[in-house]
Amino acid sequence: MSVTELVLLRHGESVWNAEHRYQGQQGTGLSARGRQQAKQAAEYLQSLEFDGIVASDLQRVTETLQPYLDSQDHLEVRVDKRWREIDVGTWGGRMIADLAAEEPDVVEAFARGEDIARGGGETFRQLRARVWEAAQDITRSGVRRVLVVTHGGPIRVAAASALGLPAGDEMLLDPPGNCSLTTLRLDGLTSYNVPTGMDR
Template sequence: MTELVLLRHGESLWNAEERYQGQQGTGLSPLGHQQAKQAALLLQDRPFDQIVASDLQRVAETLQPYLDTCDHPTVRIDKRWREIDVGAWGGRTFAEVYDEEPEVVDAFARGEDIARGGGETFAQLRERVWDAIRDIAISGADRVLVVTHGGPIRVATASTLRLSPGGEVTLDPPANCSLTTVRVDDLLAVTTLASYNVPTWTGDQ
């Protein structure tokens, strides 16, 4: 079995401003940098065979404090771990989008798998993330740190639990710098959720 420890990035500037990000977005807010440092302290004594990360700025800034604390494997950047693409919604506030497209926001909240802003559906996200997990599983690694986003963590969890399509919307969105741990065999025939959305941020400095 391969254990994947999935770390969501710290709070970004657009998180703080309640803007949709998708594959756009900013680096971390001051709070996000604090969250990343605390996550690094929690993870620094855990051995990882591999580190895999999304290529987006907020992930790179979240990972850096951990890389600064210890010896580590080379980081492999994998765009399949990017956040879901929300197309034209990227950069717009939640309130702005709701004012202009309330029926789409409401349909998504009801569980309809809509390509928000002309971007991706959760089904498309789930396919690419599961493909990325398969590649990690067949590598033979024992434990892998994956630094990514809330959407990929939700669909990875849904796939691990064998939830039906759309089942990811029943899961609480992962908090900034939370940890989710899944275990998979090399054929993805056996999958286990060890923990979900475990906070690393306590507010202590």
Template sequence: MTRLVLVRHGESHWNAERRYQGQMDSGLTELGRDQAAQVGRRLVDEIGTPSAIWSSDLPRARDTSRPYSEAVAVPVVEDRRLREIDIGDWGGFRTDELAEEHRETVAAFTSGQDIRRGGGETFAELRARVVECLFEAVADQEGPVVVFCHGGAIQVAAAEAAGAPNPRPLGFVGPSNCSLTEFRLTPERFALVSYNRGLPAS
């Protein structure tokens, strides 16, 4: 079985402002850059040199991967299938703004319905592309594989491991910035080892 570790990106400016991002990007905050450096050191300690490092091509994930990639001298494979869920024109709005302006859609989403938000993707569509990419990332790899991505991508990977229809009803809360979620993969299935292991308190 292949060891697969998913890392959520560091804090972005829109994370700090509680704004939806989707596939838009606001860049890492100073705290986010510090988190990226810290998780890089953690990965060196816990994993050492992996067989491969993959990342979403969005800057907040790519920039989070850099300290670890540079420390172990392993290049990063960027793939757009690892992007966050597409939320269309909801990107950039604060969560409280959307809760007020789109009450019915937000209520349906939070109750577990797999609906499109802002004209974007469903969780089923996100899950299909993320799972496809993760199996490709670990194919023919003997050592661990580390993937830098996004909260939604990690949630659907966990749902896949649990055999669940989507992450919301299961209580897979959004993983924290620079947390680690670990799986074991065979060519046929995911097994979830740990979810949302956050950075140690400084």
């Protein structure tokens, strides 16, 4: 039985990360710290061999990946928008502290684990469905190891799906740090179906 390794790299610190703003599918490029993180990640990744690279199309991911691409010339990047961060709608660009003051009920409900479409964007259920579909597509292609450069939300839900955690339990997992690596080993038989019932 073939096993595919997905090596998930979260982007480096962005300017909005440093400013404590919600990003979602909006946002800026990397901060100075994020650019340094990306260089360090590139140095480590040179010790690994990949059969392919898949990446979100957002700027902070593109800038994180560039130092690694500059170090090698034999792999092309396949851009897949399904690996984008969760859409937080009108919350994008807003200060986290401001929204906590202006929409406390929504912030508190989300903190309790309710799967709310913040700012009219996506729910985690929707994010999990599209990310798992993208992960399964890579696994079905039969490659051995793929670098996936993405965001914290997609990494968390991909890990939850691989572990077979029920919908909502991705929030029990610690969020990945900037430029951290998470490796998932998928055998192609693992299937996760998003439950159709109510959230817990």
